Amino acid sequence: MFSYRHAFHAGNHADVLKHTMLIAILRHLTQKDSPLVVVDTHAGAGLYRLDGDYAGTSGEATDGVVKLFAALAPADSSKVAIKDIAPVLQDYMETVAGFNPSGQLKMYPGSPFIAQALLREEARDKLKLFEMHPTDSKALAANIAQLKAGRQVAAARQDGFEGLKAFLPPPSRRALVLIDPSYEIKSDYQKVSGCIQDSLKRFSTGTYVVWYPVIPRPEAHELPRRLKTLANQAGKPWLHATLAIGQAEDRNVPGEPGRGQGLTASGMFVINPPHTLKPALTLALPQLLQVLGRGRGKGQTLEAGG
Template sequence: MLAYRHAFHAGNHADVLKHLVLVQVLQYMNQKPRPYTLIDTHAGAGAYSLGSAEARKKGEAELGIHRVLAHKARHKPPEAVERYLELLQAFNPGGGLGRYPGSPEIARMLLREDDPLMLYELHPTDVESLARHQIDRRLTRVHRADGFAAPRAHLPPPSRRAVLVMDPSYETRGDYPKVLAAVRETLQRFPETVILVWYPQVQRVEAAELPRRLKSAIEALGKAGAGGKPLGWLHARLTVQAPDAQGFGLAGSGVFLVNPPWTLHEALKTSLPWLAAALAQTDTPSYVLDHRAV
């Protein structure tokens, strides 16, 4: 299944939530000097032109990151939103927002020289783009391979610190059980891994059930944590638009983290309501924020 191209969706409301959280995770990981390995299972092309024919076809950035920037002009953003927007500005040094960074480019900007970056992508054109963007980074490896197999290839890492980012397209229902299986395998191999799973809020039972199934899985695997301690988790979801007349469409999206930074819950307490207001395409935007600290 190679039909999905993120170029059509770059900078949409789902990217805003996912990348704001990713920035928070990586900045937290950078507070300790020991290197960590970042594994991105579905890396895409790495970076996207918002002026391209693909991006303009659906105009999703206009309803995503551009709404955030317009809202910022009227309402001071929380600190976590500011950090995310500063990164976008650094990615566009000429001003404006002509390009949008995918998670591999966000990683390239934030990782230190000694932090390995493992990028997985199956689409042949996107793999080529990914390799071009990352060619100057010594510890980046681009793999044209199934990203769901990445945990067994790289965990546990030599430095005993790792972040796993998993955001498949979910074009088919088969992606949902694959995500769950990959999370289980990751925690069995290296329970200390910080895991970030993104998922779409769409009219599918599998999407609605995924957060609950992830919670159940980490409850069952909790004793695999260091010293037999339970594993912490955080779930955040942002709903900003209504489904269409047939009940379809991306109403919002969510992120589920295992072993989240202890600072993330506080950051999202202020960021989620601000983003809900900024991105709302309905009179009743909403958000969910739930977590278990350890």
């Protein structure tokens, strides 16, 4: 049950997409003076070493954040792959760079640390974190303690799907909820849609962000369709973005296409997205594909409704 460790995947292409969008959404939501509550239902350890045993073993960051920085923030600025970098990508890279003052990419901030870096103490924004994995929950508590954020951040070893309910609706009537389980268990897909359905009944104006893997499993293809239906039934706007980096041809095994590839595509579904998000992604997604795309099957999509 507790086999998944995000440390193996920290900084991969899915993280780049997820955190680029998370930062863009938070930038918009923190423009209002009233307090914002951010809930991360599957927080992980919060902070990861890219040169550590886990990330170093998988090497997934090489096809993600490392590749992005090499192309868009090279040591020789004359070799930058894209001259006019999309503002949300620039913001993402600056946020990650803030955790690496040496100038070398050694640390990668997970969603909890990215969110905490953007929340405002003076506005009394709050961050609620849930993590069930015993090792990651312990690491999360230790990492959060180093922030000395006081009452701004609270972490609990609890099922995030259930724990979320206690915070909806928030007193300030403003919330961002990030839901990104591992999906190793098939029931996670149903739990996500059930969680969104329940959350919209409790607090229909919250911003809900769901990450999911794009994999050859019926549940994975059904999830965004189900979320779209729930949003439409609730009369709420939505946005759906996907990024597929494609297969690395040299990793294929004859007769077994895609073996050894790892995850090659992921999606983000947002209910009640900021109106600024779609135009921002219209610029950013093609650039992400240009830099991170690597072979057959690469592509990106962006649609919105409601």
